[in-house]
Amino acid sequence: MKKIKGPAVFLAQFMDEVAPFNTLDGLCKWASNLGYKGIQIPTLDKSIIDIDIAANSQSYCDEFKGRINAYGLEITELSTHIQGQLVAVHPAHDIMFDVFVPTELKGKPKQRTAWAVDQMQKAGIVSRRLVLNTHATFSGSLLWPVMHPWPQQPKGLVEMGFKELADRWLPILNTFDENGVDVCYEVHPVEDIHDGDTFERFLEATGNHKRVNILYDPSHFVLQQLDYIKYIDHYHQFIKAFHVKDAEFNPTGKKGMFGGYNDWKNRAGRYRSPGDGQVDFKNVFSKLTEYGCDVWAVLEWECVVKSPEQGAREGVDFINRHIIETTTKKFDDFAGGADTNKKELRRILGI
Numbered sequence: 051m052k053k054i055k056g057p058a059v060f061l062a063q064f065m066d067e068v069a070p071f072n073t074l075d076g077l078c079k080w081a082s083n084l085g086y087k088g089i090q091i092p093t094l095d096k097s098i099i100d101i102d103i104a105a106n107s108q109s110y111c112d113e114f115k116g117r118i119n120a121y122g123l124e125i126t127e128l129s130t131h132i133q134g135q136l137v138a139v140h141p142a143h144d145i146m147f148d149v150f151v152p153t154e155l156k157g158k159p160k161q162r163t164a165w166a167v168d169q170m171q172k173a174g175i176v177s178r179r180l181v182l183n184t185h186a187t188f189s190g191s192l193l194w195p196v197m198h199p200w201p202q203q204p205k206g207l208v209e210m211g212f213k214e215l216a217d218r219w220l221p222i223l224n225t226f227d228e229n230g231v232d233v234c235y236e237v238h239p240v241e242d243i244h245d246g247d248t249f250e251r252f253l254e255a256t257g258n259h260k261r262v263n264i265l266y267d268p269s270h271f272v273l274q275q276l277d278y279i280k281y282i283d284h285y286h287q288f289i290k291a292f293h294v295k296d297a298e299f300n301p302t303g304k305k306g307m308f309g310g311y312n313d314w315k316n317r318a319g320r321y322r323s324p325g326d327g328q329v330d331f332k333n334v335f336s337k338l339t340e341y342g343c344d345v346w347a348v349l350e351w352e353c354v355v356k357s358p359e360q361g362a363r364e365g366v367d368f369i370n371r372h373i374i375e376t377t378t379k380k381f382d383d384f385a386g387g388a389d390t391n392k393k394e395l396r397r398i399l400g401i
Contacts, residue, residue: 051339051376056347057369058088058126060293063351064358065095074098078121085366088126089118090186090348093173094133094150104179105172111179126346127291129186130173131236136166137222138190138215138242166190167218171225178229184290185226186265189215189235189243189252208251215242216255223261234291236265245276246284264288266338267350268329269297273319275307279333286341293350294369296327314354321352323361324368335372347373 061077070076074097081089093101104110118125132150139147139159148156155162170187177185193211196203226233235243235252243249253262266289271278282289301318304310309317324331338345349365351358390398 052342052344053376054292054335054339054343054345054347054373055126056088056373057086057366058090058124058346058348059084059086059362059365060090060092060129060348060350061098062090062092062129062131064362065092065098072097074117075121078118078123081362082121082123084362085370086123086349088124088346088348090126090129090346092129092131093169093176094130099128099176101169101172101176104176108179111176115180125180125182126348127182127184127186127234128173128177128180130170131186131188133166133169133173134187134235135190135241136162137170137218138192139163140192140195142195143191163218167222170222174222174226174229174231174233177226177231183230184232184234184263186234186236186291188238189219189241191215191240191242193242194240211242212251212255216252220256220259223256223259226261227259231261232263232290233261234263234265236267236270236291236293238267238270239273244270245274246281249285249288262288263290265291265293266345267293267295268331268334269293269295269321269327269352272297272299272328273307275299279330279337282334282337282341282343286338286343289338289341289343290345292338292343292345292347294324294331294347294365295350295352296322296324296329296331298322298327320354323351323353323356324349324365326353326356331368331372335374339374339376 059081064071064077066072070080091099093099099114115125136147136150144159151162151165155165173185192215193208223233237243237245237249243252249264256262264285268278271281297319299319305312305318307319309319314320347369349369351361353361
């Protein structure tokens with residue numbers, strides 16, 4: 051067994067144009083004052099970290115890490131969720147995902163993919179420079195628009211989709227391997243890796259690449275009505291990152307998992323602050339601890355009711371209450387731990 055590290059917080063949802071959320075130092079001071087011990091850092095905004103510079107400068111990385119450590123914080127992982135998403139984008143999503151790329155790449159899907167791959171490879175190098183061994187990202191998706199098998203999928207379509215996804219990721223995975231860093235894919239809707247079967251398809255398509263791992267977030271499984279506890283039983287050896295985010299699923303006679311095109315507030319499945327939804331976090335933390343998953347418990351705030359400020363404040367205590375101090379002794383050691391010889395064992399059995 052292994053004690054989960056934390057509490058930590060993913061900064062992406064808290065970044066803003068107003069202080070203290072508009073600078074790295076402001077965010078670090080805010081997180082530290084709340085009691086967080088780690089931060090997961092998004093990498094798209096150059097005002098937080100410039101991946102292009104960091105990939106070529108150890109001194110930049112040392113200074114960056116030192117600024118964060120000065121607030122009593124550790125970097126849990128870098129996040130390239132957006133860049134990972136852009137490694138593979140179906141044409142149906144081109145316009146909507148173009149909002150995340152530099153102006154000169156808009157309307158140029160091939161150049162956008164090349165840029166995303168380059169950003170991902172640089173993130174692998176920067177992770178090593180920052181002495182990190184795990185990385186958080188999305189897989190992107192070529193198949194999501196055909197998730198529901200209507201119209202009928204032509205034979206071989208899914209296999210081709212996963213082969214293409216793997217082909218795009220293999221150079222990235224190899225770069226991460228060269229730098230000793232695991233890639234943890236957040237299992238998430240609108241990604242081709244969105245459950246257990248799809249994770250296995252991708253893993254197989256990459257030739258079981260040893261850097262393919264999982265960022266576990268149970269909230270996404272609540273919305274899919276997937277057993278998020280048994281998921282840990284199946285894939286614990288791959289779980290190397292962990293988002294603490296809650297969710298609820300309350301279907302009605304009018305709407306269910308697909309949501310009826312409603313906004314988040316009016317969907318049957320909604321994200322909530324930890325403790326306000328339906329995730330059994332006591333069991334989640336227990337399972338991850340029992341299996342020895344070496345992870346940080348990282349709060350990801352997404353809630354349709356509670357403010358981010360309150361969610362962040364409450365998240366520290368919530369995570370601290372769920373982290374388990376692992377035992378170093380057996381409760382029944384007093385009752386029969388002495389060494390015995392075979393003769394004694396035979397006497398006990400009456401033989």
